[in-house]
Amino acid sequence: MKSNAPATHAGRHFLQIPGPTNVPDRVLQAIAAPTIDHRGPDFAELGKEVVAGMKRVFQTDETVIVYPSSGTGAWEAALSNTLSPGDRVLMFETGHFATLWRAMAGRLGLEVDFVPGDWRHGVDPALFMVDTISSLASIDYRHDEWRVDVTVAGSQKGLMLPPGLGFNAVSKKALAAAETAKLPRSYWDWQAMRETGHTGFFPYTPATNLLFGLRVALHMLLEEEGLPAVFRRHARHAEATRRAVAAWGLEVLCADPREHSNSLTAVLVPAGYDADRLREIILDGFDMSLGTGLGRLKGKIFRIGHLGWFNDLMLCGTLSGVEMGLHRAGVPHRSGGVAAALEYLGSP
Amino acid sequence: MKSNAPATHAGRHFLQIPGPTNVPDRVLQAIAAPTIDHRGPDFAELGKEVVAGMKRVFQTDETVIVYPSSGTGAWEAALSNTLSPGDRVLMFETGHFATLWRAMAGRLGLEVDFVPGDWRHGVDPALFMVDTISSLASIDYRHDEWRVDVTVAGSQKGLMLPPGLGFNAVSKKALAAAETAKLPRSYWDWQAMRETGHTGFFPYTPATNLLFGLRVALHMLLEEEGLPAVFRRHARHAEATRRAVAAWGLEVLCADPREHSNSLTAVLVPAGYDADRLREIILDGFDMSLGTGLGRLKGKIFRIGHLGWFNDLMLCGTLSGVEMGLHRAGVPHRSGGVAAALEYLGSP
Numbered sequence: 185m186k187s188n189a190p191a192t193h194a195g196r197h198f199l200q201i202p203g204p205t206n207v208p209d210r211v212l213q214a215i216a217a218p219t220i221d222h223r224g225p226d227f228a229e230l231g232k233e234v235v236a237g238m239k240r241v242f243q244t245d246e247t248v249i250v251y252p253s254s255g256t257g258a259w260e261a262a263l264s265n266t267l268s269p270g271d272r273v274l275m276f277e278t279g280h281f282a283t284l285w286r287a288m289a290g291r292l293g294l295e296v297d298f299v300p301g302d303w304r305h306g307v308d309p310a311l312f313m314v315d316t317i318s319s320l321a322s323i324d325y326r327h328d329e330w331r332v333d334v335t336v337a338g339s340q341k342g343l344m345l346p347p348g349l350g351f352n353a354v355s356k357k358a359l360a361a362a363e364t365a366k367l368p369r370s371y372w373d374w375q376a377m378r379e380t381g382h383t384g385f386f387p388y389t390p391a392t393n394l395l396f397g398l399r400v401a402l403h404m405l406l407e408e409e410g411l412p413a414v415f416r417r418h419a420r421h422a423e424a425t426r427r428a429v430a431a432w433g434l435e436v437l438c439a440d441p442r443e444h445s446n447s448l449t450a451v452l453v454p455a456g457y458d459a460d461r462l463r464e465i466i467l468d469g470f471d472m473s474l475g476t477g478l479g480r481l482k483g484k485i486f487r488i489g490h491l492g493w494f495n496d497l498m499l500c501g502t503l504s505g506v507e508m509g510l511h512r513a514g515v516p517h518r519s520g521g522v523a524a525a526l527e528y529l530g531s532p
Numbered sequence: 533m534k535s536n537a538p539a540t541h542a543g544r545h546f547l548q549i550p551g552p553t554n555v556p557d558r559v560l561q562a563i564a565a566p567t568i569d570h571r572g573p574d575f576a577e578l579g580k581e582v583v584a585g586m587k588r589v590f591q592t593d594e595t596v597i598v599y600p601s602s603g604t605g606a607w608e609a610a611l612s613n614t615l616s617p618g619d620r621v622l623m624f625e626t627g628h629f630a631t632l633w634r635a636m637a638g639r640l641g642l643e644v645d646f647v648p649g650d651w652r653h654g655v656d657p658a659l660f661m662v663d664t665i666s667s668l669a670s671i672d673y674r675h676d677e678w679r680v681d682v683t684v685a686g687s688q689k690g691l692m693l694p695p696g697l698g699f700n701a702v703s704k705k706a707l708a709a710a711e712t713a714k715l716p717r718s719y720w721d722w723q724a725m726r727e728t729g730h731t732g733f734f735p736y737t738p739a740t741n742l743l744f745g746l747r748v749a750l751h752m753l754l755e756e757e758g759l760p761a762v763f764r765r766h767a768r769h770a771e772a773t774r775r776a777v778a779a780w781g782l783e784v785l786c787a788d789p790r791e792h793s794n795s796l797t798a799v800l801v802p803a804g805y806d807a808d809r810l811r812e813i814i815l816d817g818f819d820m821s822l823g824t825g826l827g828r829l830k831g832k833i834f835r836i837g838h839l840g841w842f843n844d845l846m847l848c849g850t851l852s853g854v855e856m857g858l859h860r861a862g863v864p865h866r867s868g869g870v871a872a873a874l875e876y877l878g879s880p
């Protein structure tokens with residue numbers, strides 16, 4: 185095997201976890217610009233511009249809040265701004281991160297009615313609060329039209345940025361709830377943050393350099409490619425990936441085709457095989473990172489991220505790495521997954 | 533006046549607010565590196581390395597926590613991890629940010645005994661929690677030796693990074709307090725965060741690219757210049773600045789020379805003159821940002837930041853901009869401030 189080992193660290197690493205995603209070179213360069221005065225006139229323009237752009241991404245005319253935080257912080261902001269200790273919330277067990285959000289609600293003193301699930305189905309999206317961390321700017325999402333009260337998002341997925349920015353899109357109903365909500369809050373408090381769209385300024389020091397990057401990423405998404413094309417691109421790569429998985433004779437975790445994700449594909453490995461060992465072989469042999477199975481799915485699945493700054497040939501490389509990895513790891517499968525993807529992607 | 537106007541946007545902007553500070557080009561370049569898998573082996577090394585480096589900066593062998601947040605978040609972490617609703621805390625009114633921290637404590641449900649002050653004096657540093665946001669890595673600070681329980685810090689000052697990382701250094705006593713503290717917390721909870729020093733990993737997505745920058749900044753501070761030299765450099769620039777202020781016939785806000793800051797100098801403008809108008813004239817005429825007076829000091833002072841990635845000639849440019857600005861704005865002063873600084877800095 186050694187004789188055929190490639191020079192694994194020449195060329196660019198394949199970061200095919202479901203986020204953080206590949207960041208465009210232009211966005212990285214923007215982030216590397218010298219930091220500016222966050223109370224000066226240039227910053228005001230930046231602040232207003234990125235909030236206006238994020239409204240278009242959320243498809244909302246309502247309030248948008250930008251935090252220097254991870255997406256987890258944006259979760260906490262959604263809860264702490266709208267609820268009081270002892271309040272009951274209804275949450276649905278759709279997967280690992282749903283269980284994490286539930287645990288957070290418990291720590292904050294909320295009563296959770298948790299509707300159990302098998303992690304293989306979504307829920308009826310008539311929800312008040314929606315976590316779009318792994319879908320925003322990858323899959324069509326309409327905060328206003330779908331009457332969502334709080335949408336939670338992060339920078340490191342479809343927005344093509346490094347992690348470090350958290351977002352809330354907030355309806356008038358949620359703003360009204362914040363007037364009486366009694367969970368203690370300060371950092372996450374919307375009251376002081378909601379003026380940014382008008383003034384461009386933040387009540388405390390923002391993550392300036394990530395906002396430089398956000399400006400460029402928003403331009404790419406909204407002005408250059410356009411959101412409809414971004415969504416079509418993600419749908420195309422997801423379909424190609426699922427065709428590859430089917431051709432390998434493997435199973436996608438998500439059981440209902442109507443609920444398939446366009447941003448990542450979780451693949452079940454056959455019983456008796458370790459998905460994390462497979463991931464290790466692929467990282468060592470082909471310099472590609474794939475997502476691990478989280479929580480109760482650990483070792484049972486691997487996740488292919490195909491969202492963010494991504495194209496057909498990057499996907500071909502990604503699927504090639506998976507197929508060669510399955511072979512090296514001795515995981516039972518049929519070859520032909522890459523061929524199936526090429527047939528789909530290459531058809532005129 | 534117009535005929536003598538310089539091309540204000542050629543050359544590098546002078547970012548002489550008391551933070552965010554000038555970021556070294558090397559740190560900016562590091563931040564622009566492609567994002568990596570925050571659950572992969574390379575990240576583990578990064579996480580362990582930056583926590584170990586931050587322990588040296590805090591001069592502590594105790595726990596260090598790194599948040600994707602502003603320094604304000606690190607404040608909230610200090611309070612929410614150690615206190616319960618209704619607990620009484622003693623806080624000292626040393627300035628604007630002390631009043632902000634007090635307001636946060638109130639919002640979190642704490643009872644605050646606030647010792648009033650005139651914003652011109654420090655306090656006896658026998659405190660349990662210390663905010664070092666504008667001093668860490670600029671002025672000697674010893675978390676362990678001074679028996680501090682929680683030290684709060686941010687990335688955008690002496691650490692020479694853009695904003696977006698918050699830090700807590702935590703004593704064993706504070707960790708013990710966290711066992712029984714009842715303020716609701718999740719994002720800020722130390723329990724899940726404290727393992728990073730051992731594992732290199734974080735419980736939720738970290739601000740990866742800022743950690744790339746932190747690695748480089750720590751190397752510059754600890755291995756290249758060395759903390760003692762960093763502290764001497766800051767002391768030297770502060771002394772030169774105060775000599776300039778004295779030569780202008782103006783007054784430094786801080787009333788007790790033992791409490792003078794080595795990271796910034798706040799200068800009172802004579803009664804009847806507007807410090808913010810002066811700052812505007814300097815920004816327009818000489819492309820330099822100075823810090824505004826906050827809260828009740830608005831319009832009465834301006835603040836010269838001389839911390840972070842900074843040297844003698846940058847300081848000379850800074851003081852020259854202030855002196856020319858005082859002249860243009862018609863603020864009564866004697867010339868000779870720059871000359872006084874040159875005499876001090878240039879003596880062999």
